[in-house]
Amino acid sequence: MSEPVKYILDESRIPKTWYNLQADLPKPLPPVLHPGTGKPIGPDDLAPLFPMALIMQEVTAEREIEIPEPVRDVYRQWRPSPLYRARRLEKALQTPAKIYYKYEGVSPSGSHKPNTAVPQAFFNKEAGVKRLTTETGAGQWGSSLAFAGTLFGLEVQVFMVRVSYDQKPYRRALMETYGAKCIPSPSNETQSGKAILAQRADHPGSLGIAISEAVEVAAQRDDTKYALGSVLSHVLLHQTIVGQEAIAQMEMAGDYPDVLVGCTGGGSNFAGLVFPFLGAQLRGGKKVRVVAVEPAACPSLTRGKYAYDFGDTGHLTPLVKMHTLGSTFTPPGFHAGGLRYHGMAPLISHIKELGLIEAVAYHQIKCFDAGVMFARAEGILPAPEANHAVKGAIDEAVKCREEGKSRVILFNLCGHGHFDMQAYMDYFAGKLTDQEYDEKELAMALAGLPSVKEAA
Numbered sequence: 107m108s109e110p111v112k113y114i115l116d117e118s119r120i121p122k123t124w125y126n127l128q129a130d131l132p133k134p135l136p137p138v139l140h141p142g143t144g145k146p147i148g149p150d151d152l153a154p155l156f157p158m159a160l161i162m163q164e165v166t167a168e169r170e171i172e173i174p175e176p177v178r179d180v181y182r183q184w185r186p187s188p189l190y191r192a193r194r195l196e197k198a199l200q201t202p203a204k205i206y207y208k209y210e211g212v213s214p215s216g217s218h219k220p221n222t223a224v225p226q227a228f229f230n231k232e233a234g235v236k237r238l239t240t241e242t243g244a245g246q247w248g249s250s251l252a253f254a255g256t257l258f259g260l261e262v263q264v265f266m267v268r269v270s271y272d273q274k275p276y277r278r279a280l281m282e283t284y285g286a287k288c289i290p291s292p293s294n295e296t297q298s299g300k301a302i303l304a305q306r307a308d309h310p311g312s313l314g315i316a317i318s319e320a321v322e323v324a325a326q327r328d329d330t331k332y333a334l335g336s337v338l339s340h341v342l343l344h345q346t347i348v349g350q351e352a353i354a355q356m357e358m359a360g361d362y363p364d365v366l367v368g369c370t371g372g373g374s375n376f377a378g379l380v381f382p383f384l385g386a387q388l389r390g391g392k393k394v395r396v397v398a399v400e401p402a403a404c405p406s407l408t409r410g411k412y413a414y415d416f417g418d419t420g421h422l423t424p425l426v427k428m429h430t431l432g433s434t435f436t437p438p439g440f441h442a443g444g445l446r447y448h449g450m451a452p453l454i455s456h457i458k459e460l461g462l463i464e465a466v467a468y469h470q471i472k473c474f475d476a477g478v479m480f481a482r483a484e485g486i487l488p489a490p491e492a493n494h495a496v497k498g499a500i501d502e503a504v505k506c507r508e509e510g511k512s513r514v515i516l517f518n519l520c521g522h523g524h525f526d527m528q529a530y531m532d533y534f535a536g537k538l539t540d541q542e543y544d545e546k547e548l549a550m551a552l553a554g555l556p557s558v559k560e561a562a
């Protein structure tokens with residue numbers, strides 16, 4: 107008998123609730139602070155940017171948040187996503203480990219991002235919003251929000267990091283196909299963009315700058331709100347359908363993971379996979395090792411400081427406590443554009459401090475080596491961001507081989523790389539380099555962190 111390769115759940119098994127890790131944490135998340143007063147902010151302070159339903163999801167301690175039926179209806183387009191056993195990769199690695207991956211590249215835009223874009227568009231529409239602004243790095247988030255916007259009849263305006271705008275023209279075309287407007291950032295359309303361009307006309311942009319531009323536009327108009335593709339707790343919350351499905355699928359496979367691996371940009375796909383497993387552990391279930399993989403050229407979790415910082419470069423956002431490289435830090439233009447953010451989700455940072463997760467950082471060439479090996483074994487070509495998770499999982503499997511141990515590894519294959527072929531072409535042409543960030547710039551960005559007096 108041949109052994110199963112993928113584990114598929116029926117549409118009726120799409121989770122009915124999102125899982126909120128905050129309900130099970132031994133210590134609550136530090137509060138979000140107002141930059142002027144240094145005092146915790148309330149829901150009303152965020153109302154110019156987000157609809158109240160999402161603000162409440164941001165702060166609630168309830169364990170389960172109901173997924174509205176119209177959102178589940180859209181989820182049915184690609185969910186439940188498949189869970190694969192990487193049998194050919196295991197063979198290629200000659201490892202006694204069992205490697206599983208949850209594949210989120212089956213969504214319309216090719217990544218996990220629609221899992222949150224759809225509910226964000228839904229709750230904005232419910233609140234009477236007409237227009238959404240946002241930022242995007244590689245374009246995965248921008249195209250996902252563009253898709254969700256067109257489903258719910260919302261106008262979408264995307265500020266795309268300049269270096270990615272130039273590297274990934276097809277992502278821009280996809281956003282336009284869904285009816286969104288895409289603007290390279292820094293742009294001349296906002297004060298924050300103009301200020302950056304005045305300093306450096308050929309600035310490559312960064313997620314921090316693009317966020318400032320999108321927030322600025324949203325704050326100016328009553329009919330316009332802002333949407334963020336990662337970092338915030340409600341975004342991580344929406345992604346937990348990934349881990350909930352994975353728990354059911356691992357049960358079908360008759361296994362339970364010893365190790366979970368995910369790549370971390372702002373932390374949302376990682377959270378989506380691991381939070382439901384960590385929740386089970388915190389409620390007395392089986393312990394699981396959890397590894398976050400980040401780019402060595404933008405290493406917020408491994409090299410950043412755990413401190414209060416702005417979410418954006420223009421300092422328009424409240425202060426959140428997170429692992430940060432400093433909001434003025436501009437990472438080099440490596441290909442995993444979705445991982446080029448100066449900070450890490452407050453929830454991920456918090457559980458790192460609590461010792462619930464580990465973090466490692468890899469340079470991009472080794473990640474592409476891993477991604478190509480994966481593609482040659484499994485057929486699926488991962489996004490450059492996802493290659494970090496693939497690399498992390500392969501390293502764990504190699505460790506199993508060296509130690510002669512058979513562990514169960516599960517990672518999140520958060521997106522395909524079909525729009526990232528230029529990166530693969532550069533890799534095969536030997537043109538990829540392991541770019542280093544500027545140590546002096548990092549020191550300066552860290553020295554510039556806002557000083558905040560924390561209540562004990």
Ligand SMILES: *Cc1c(COP(=O)(O)O)cnc(C)c1O
Pocket residue numbers: 217218219246247335336337369370371372373374375376444445489491492520521522
């Ligand atoms: C956006 C993106 C990321 C990074 O964002 P997270 O919030 O850390 O998940 C990673 N992989 C893919 C494919 C993405 O589109």
